[in-house]
Amino acid sequence: AAGVIQSPRHLIKEKRETATLKCYPIPRHDTVYWYQQGPGQDPQFLISFYEKMQSDKGSIPDRFSAQQFSDYHSELNMSSLELGDSALYFCASWPLGERGVQFFGPGTRLTVL
Amino acid sequence: QKEVEQNSGPLSVPEGAIASLNCTYSDRVSQSFFWYRQYSGKSPELIMSIYSNGDKEDGRFTAQLNKASQYVSLLIRDSQPSDSATYLCAVNGNSGGSNYKLTFGKGTLLTVNP
Numbered sequence: 001a002a003g004v005i006q007s008p009r010h011l012i013k014e015k016r017e018t019a020t021l022k023c024y025p026i027p028r029h030d031t032v033y034w035y036q037q038g039p040g041q042d043p044q045f046l047i048s049f050y051e052k053m054q055s056d057k058g059s060i061p062d063r064f065s066a067q068q069f070s071d072y073h074s075e076l077n078m079s080s081l082e083l084g085d086s087a088l089y090f091c092a093s094w095p096l097g098e099r100g101v102q103f104f105g106p107g108t109r110l111t112v113l
Numbered sequence: 114q115k116e117v118e119q120n121s122g123p124l125s126v127p128e129g130a131i132a133s134l135n136c137t138y139s140d141r142v143s144q145s146f147f148w149y150r151q152y153s154g155k156s157p158e159l160i161m162s163i164y165s166n167g168d169k170e171d172g173r174f175t176a177q178l179n180k181a182s183q184y185v186s187l188l189i190r191d192s193q194p195s196d197s198a199t200y201l202c203a204v205n206g207n208s209g210g211s212n213y214k215l216t217f218g219k220g221t222l223l224t225v226n227p
Binding site for chain 1: 214215
C-alpha cells in the first residue's frame with residue numbers, strides 16, 4: 001500500500017539559511033499535518049491543511065510557512081534557520097471521516113549547523 | 114501540566130511477559146485515542162486506536178479506555194525483543210471542522226529482555 005512520502009530524508013543547513021520540506025500524502029487523503037520532534041521529545045503539532053486550506057495552527061514559528069497544493073502535496077518552508085530548528089519533521093496524512101487516524105511519513109531529519 | 118501524561122520509563126520486561134503502558138489525558142472533550150510505536154530515529158507507527166470505553170484487542174495488543182477516569186492503557190502480551198521501542202500515547206478531539214491534531218505524551222521507553 002502507498003504510504004506518505006517525504007523529501008528530502010536528510011537535510012543539512014547553515015544558520016540563517018532557508019529550507020523547504022515536501023510531503024506527498026497517501027492518495028485520496030486530503031488532510032496533511034506537520035509535526036516537529038526534537039531530540040528526546042514527543043512530536044509537536046505545527047500546522048495542518050484540509051482541501052488546500054490551512055485548518056489549524058500550532059506552535060509554528062513565524063519564520064515557518066506552509067501550504068498545500070492542488071495535488072494535495074504540502075511544503076513546509078523554513079527561513080532564518082536557527083540551531084534549535086534541528087529536529088525530525090514528520091508529515092502525516094488522514095482520510096477525512098476515519099476518526100482522526102493519522103499515518104506518518106518517514107520524516108525529514110534537519111540539521112542546522 | 115502537559116495535556117497527555119505517560120510514565121517515561123524505561124520499562125523493562127522479560128521476553129514473554131506482559132508489558133503494561135499507561136496514559137492519562139486532561140481534555141475531557143478528547144474523542145479518539147491512539148498508541149504509536151516509535152523506533153529511534155524512525156517515524157511513529159500506529160499500533161492501536163480506540164474510541165469507546167472498554168477493551169479493544171488486536172493480536173498481542175489490547176487497548177483499554179476509561180473516559181470517566183481519563184485513562185487509556187496498552188497491554189502487550191508475549192512481549193518480544195522486537196517490541197523494544199518508545200510507545201507514544203496520542204489524543205485528539207474534534208474541535209470542529211477538520212481540527213484533529215494529535216497531542217502526544219512524552220512516550221514510554223519499553224525494553225524487552227531476551
